[in-house]
Amino acid sequence: MNTFKHSASKNTSFNSNTFNKRVMHVGEMASGAKLTVPVYSFECQQTDAQPKAPNVYIQANMHGAEVQGNAVIFQLLELLKDCDIQGNITLVPYANPVACNHKNGEYTLGRFDPITGVNWNRMYHFDETVIAPFAEQNIDATEDEIQLKFQQLLLAQIEQKLDHNIWGLTTGQRIAYQLQHMAHQADLVLDLHTGPISSKHLYCPEYAKASASYFDIPHTILIPNEFDGAMDESTFCPWWHLQQAFQAQGRNFVMGEGVFTKESFTVELGSQEQIDLAVAHHDALGILSYLQHKGVVTPQKGQAFLPQKMIRYACYLKNYRALYAPMGGMVDYLAEFGKPLPVGEPLARILRMDNYCASEHNDQHEVGDPLHLISLDRQVLPILHFASASVNQGTELYKVFTDYFEL
Ligand SMILES: [Zn+2]
Secondary structure, three states: OOOOOOOHHHHOOOOOOOOEEEEEEEEEOOOOOEEEEEEEEEOOOOOOOOOOOOOEEEEEOOOOOOOHHHHHHHHHHHHHOOEEEOOOEEEEOOOOHHHHOOEEOOEEOOOEOOOOOOEHHHOOOOOHHHHHHHHHHOOOOOHHHHHHHHHHHHHHHHHHHHHOOOOOOOHHHHHHHHHHHHHOOOOEEEEEEOOOEEOEEEEEEHHHHHHHHHOOOOEEEEEOOOOOOOHHHHHHHHHHHHHHHHHHOOOOOOOOOHHHOOEEEEEEEOOOOOOOHHHHHHHHHHHHHHHHHOOOEEEOOOOOOOOOOOOOEEEEHHHEEEEEOOOOEEEEEOOOOOOOEOOOOEEEEEEOHHHOOHHHHOOOOOOOOOEEEEEOOOOEEEEEEOOOOEEOOOOEEEEEEOOOEEO
């Protein structure tokens, strides 16, 4: 029985949308077992009466332990059954089957390719050298021509890498490029991740700042419009660079408008190693609020998808700071996420039992305190902390907003 195509009888007065499911082959294990990724897609029937809305691509679980996005995609599929959809939507849970299954003891690892050590989310493709020649050759082209031809160029580059490359690809590149090939066909791209133990936060390109207020996410990191290998950057950077290249030749476009509607976000949905379906429902509503704002969806019944009222804080990437453990030890994480922490208030307390009564019973000359408070010289907004209580000196303990402001 196809459990995915649901019966329309449940909501007789509404159209019920059907997503197609296909299984994408992204690699092979040593045994020959296939690595596969499920792809759910909705194709919008275009009518002349209505201009087509942006196309959407959403993926989850590129990092193995960051599983909440799969639950959010489930809830999106449930909610989208009863929406009017004006664009194409592609949803990809379990985007990285290697990372997803990469267990060690009780824990999922899956942040780095275990063979190469490279972060799974730093393997996407962008070749800046194609931008300036394209802008030169198409300086007088219409917006529609630019959109079509540039997208074709981006897709052709990925196809070249995947299909016409005698030197082969790493396991991670093969997965990443296939995902990117789908993402390049969308205008709006969401890559669903989580932190270790974390508040919800959003990585947002600086030019797309206005869109951040449509998500139900209280913390936004504004990232420069440059490529560092991640999915979000790999899909918006080419368009941003193209806009810059046209501008350098005297033709001005506005990012986020017309042919340059491209927006990509990394959505950090909370903590790793857990799913919560009730929270996922709210996360999905927040995403639908953004998609409604972009004209992609409207509910067939009930209220519009409106963003929740909340204080939204933002900071620039350069002010999103990591605090590294000044010593090894056992950490009692004290600071609450999303609550401004005044100067001098402790972020964490580090327990060093080796220092407890050391002078009386040991020959050690060095005697420190068994408890150390860790605080900072400026007000910060704690966003996430390391997943384990035991840390080596130099472990990334907390990540915090500094010099933050309200959106
Ligand atoms: Zn991640």
